[in-house]
Amino acid sequence: MSASQNVAAAPPTRSKLQKLIWNFHNNPKRELWIAWYTIIVFYNIFGIVFFGITRTQPPPPASLTPREIVEWFADNRMGLLVGFGVIFFMGPIVTASTALIAYSMRRMSVSPAFAHTYLILYSLAAVPGMLLTCIVLVVGAMRPDRDPQLMATLYDMGFLAFSGTMGIFLIGSVIWAVAILLDKNNILPKWFGYFNVCNALTEVVVATCCIYKEGPFAWDGEIAFYINLVVFGIYTGCFITYLKAMIEKEDPQVDYLPNKV
Amino acid sequence: MNNTARYEDFKSRSELDSGEAKYPGQAAMWALVMIEAMTFSAYFVVYTIYYKLNPEAFLRSQAELSLGFGVFNTVILLTSSLSIALCVFHSREGNIRTALRYCLLTVAGGLLFSALKIYEWSVEIGKGFTFSSDEFFSYYYFFTGMHLLHVLVGFIALGVVYYQLINPSRRDQEIIESGATFWHMVDFLWVIIFALLYVMR
Amino acid sequence: MNISTQSRLLFFWGVLTAITLIAWWIGTHHSDTSLHPEAAVGLSAMAITLIKVRVIIREFMDVRNAPSKLKYITDAWLVIFIICISIAYFAI
Numbered sequence: 001m002s003a004s005q006n007v008a009a010a011p012p013t014r015s016k017l018q019k020l021i022w023n024f025h026n027n028p029k030r031e032l033w034i035a036w037y038t039i040i041v042f043y044n045i046f047g048i049v050f051f052g053i054t055r056t057q058p059p060p061p062a063s064l065t066p067r068e069i070v071e072w073f074a075d076n077r078m079g080l081l082v083g084f085g086v087i088f089f090m091g092p093i094v095t096a097s098t099a100l101i102a103y104s105m106r107r108m109s110v111s112p113a114f115a116h117t118y119l120i121l122y123s124l125a126a127v128p129g130m131l132l133t134c135i136v137l138v139v140g141a142m143r144p145d146r147d148p149q150l151m152a153t154l155y156d157m158g159f160l161a162f163s164g165t166m167g168i169f170l171i172g173s174v175i176w177a178v179a180i181l182l183d184k185n186n187i188l189p190k191w192f193g194y195f196n197v198c199n200a201l202t203e204v205v206v207a208t209c210c211i212y213k214e215g216p217f218a219w220d221g222e223i224a225f226y227i228n229l230v231v232f233g234i235y236t237g238c239f240i241t242y243l244k245a246m247i248e249k250e251d252p253q254v255d256y257l258p259n260k261v
Numbered sequence: 262m263n264n265t266a267r268y269e270d271f272k273s274r275s276e277l278d279s280g281e282a283k284y285p286g287q288a289a290m291w292a293l294v295m296i297e298a299m300t301f302s303a304y305f306v307v308y309t310i311y312y313k314l315n316p317e318a319f320l321r322s323q324a325e326l327s328l329g330f331g332v333f334n335t336v337i338l339l340t341s342s343l344s345i346a347l348c349v350f351h352s353r354e355g356n357i358r359t360a361l362r363y364c365l366l367t368v369a370g371g372l373l374f375s376a377l378k379i380y381e382w383s384v385e386i387g388k389g390f391t392f393s394s395d396e397f398f399s400y401y402y403f404f405t406g407m408h409l410l411h412v413l414v415g416f417i418a419l420g421v422v423y424y425q426l427i428n429p430s431r432r433d434q435e436i437i438e439s440g441a442t443f444w445h446m447v448d449f450l451w452v453i454i455f456a457l458l459y460v461m462r
Numbered sequence: 463m464n465i466s467t468q469s470r471l472l473f474f475w476g477v478l479t480a481i482t483l484i485a486w487w488i489g490t491h492h493s494d495t496s497l498h499p500e501a502a503v504g505l506s507a508m509a510i511t512l513i514k515v516r517v518i519i520r521e522f523m524d525v526r527n528a529p530s531k532l533k534y535i536t537d538a539w540l541v542i543f544i545i546c547i548s549i550a551y552f553a554i
Contacts, residue, residue: 189289190287190289191288191289191292191293193289194289194290194292194293195292195293195296197293197414198293198296198297198300201297201407201410201411201414202300204407204410205403205407208392208399208403211392211393212393212399215311215396215399216307216311217399217403222307223304223307223403227300227303227304227307230303231296231300282527282528282529282530283527283528283529284528284529284532285523285524285525285527285528291532295535295536295539298539298543299539302539302543302546305543305547306546306547306550309547309550309551310550310554312499313499313550313551313554314554316497316498316499317497317498320497320498320499321497328486328489328490329486332482332483332485332486335482336479336482339475339478339479339482340475342475342518342522343471343472343475343522346471346521346522346524347468347471349524350467350468350471438524441523442523445518445519445522445523448518448522449514449515449518449519452511452514452515452518453511453515455482455485456485456507456508456510456511456514457507457511457547459489460485460488460489460503460506460507460510461503461504461507461508461551462498462499462500462503462504
């Protein structure tokens with residue numbers, strides 16, 4: 001009864017739970033699937049926390065006065081504390097997304113340098129891009145009787161950290177785009193490589209939020225936020241779908257990482 | 262071998278006797294063109310809405326723009342579009358040296374456009390109009406800036422076209438036409454920007 | 463065939479340049495100098511955009527010889543875009 005005989009056996013068809021347990025033990029691609037499902041879990045939690053519980057997305061106006069900002073913190077206090085508490089606990093699972101994308105680049109015929117650069121870049125991206133916002137807004141919510149000017153500073157810091165760190169995502173998109181377009185193994189479709197270019201160019205727009213506090217170029221504006229959100233949302237849906245297709249297509253007996261060291 | 266087949270493909274395609282029509286360049290590049298077109302369309306609609314909400318201020322600022330600059334830039338870009346279209350035509354016919362010359366002409370047009378754009382910005386900044394001075398100028402710098410970014414990416418596309426043309430062993434007609442398609446997109450986006458920013462009142 | 467393709471491209475370049483010069487004329491000779499939106503100029507700007515972009519797509523980008531799907535998609539985008547701009551321009 002060798003191990004290879006076990007793997008060759010078909011998964012039991014009795015119940016979904018049986019199938020899940022069999023896959024967990026025997027599916028040769030199980031790490032990839034665990035990573036992929038983690039991405040789904042993360043983005044659902046992200047959506048519920050940021051859009052539903054904390055109400056920090058869509059962002060509140062950049063034009064509020066310090067007194068209105070104190071009111072905003074008071075109104076959203078429990079939401080901010082609970083929601084971002086969840087992110088403090090579960091936020092780091094986003095690394096599964098970075099890992100799977102970097103893995104997709106390792107499967108490509110291009111140099112592993114692409115995957116490594118992307119990995120380093122995105123490992124650093126979550127700190128200012130997400131965690132800093134959570135920390136700063138929780139600090140503001142925790143003691144609501146601070147000086148309004150201080151609260152306004154925390155408010156600005158929180159939202160500018162979220163929007164202003166787009167440079168990392170921009171460069172990351174360019175790296176992935178170049179890798180996909182140069183790839184001869186066709187791991188991911190070429191049009192998605194071009195879409196990465198479009199995503200990168202759209203993120204340039206966000207930089208205007210450093211200057212404007214109201215209108216379409218502020219962090220809550222139509223151009224700097226909403227149109228960007230639509231493009232990014234479609235982009236995220238696409239890459240999750242394509243990563244799934246990539247995992248399904250992979251044949252563990254035949255496919256291996258090129259440039260194997 | 263493969264490449265020769267491609268030339269014949271394209272030669273007969275224009276007579277439509279080879280059967281079904283083919284996408285000019287990669288279909289993937291067309292996906293990018295449509296996505297960019299839609300994104301810019303959204304930006305333009307936002308601009309029009311904000312213009313109608315405050316027409317006097319916008320028109321006062323628009324009067325500070327020089328229509329001549331806009332016209333000259335448009336003609337330069339149209340000519341560069343012509344030259345890249347001629348480059349593609351000659352590459353299909355197999356006249357590689359002519360195609361290379363037209364490709365370089367396109368690059369020259371792009372460089373002239375960029376230089377003129379930067380000069381125009383310096384004139385407006387000299388008059389005191391910056392990105393944050395008023396609403397109209399925030400849109401002006403935003404649209405022309407985003408467009409210039411696309412021109413710079415366009416230079417990369419033209420570089421790829423040139424690189425494909427000079428080496429017969431790696432020449433891929435599809436990639437050459439895709440690069441040209443991107444440059445045409447840069448052109449028609451500018452045509453819309455010119456009409457909305459400079460002409461429309 | 464070769465000559466006609468080249469002269470076709472040249473002809474449409476001429477058309478586009480002529481339209482641009484007409485736009486220049488419209489821009490410098492509008493009826494009054496007051497700071498009000500002028501529907502005539504607005505409409506001409508939109509018509510000019512429609513014609514020019516369609517010519518670029520059909521002739522320069524060679525969509526004339528492309529599959530019908532691409533023709534429909536590019537035309538549809540252009541029409542919907544002009545309609546949205548018109549709605550924004552006239553309805554506010």
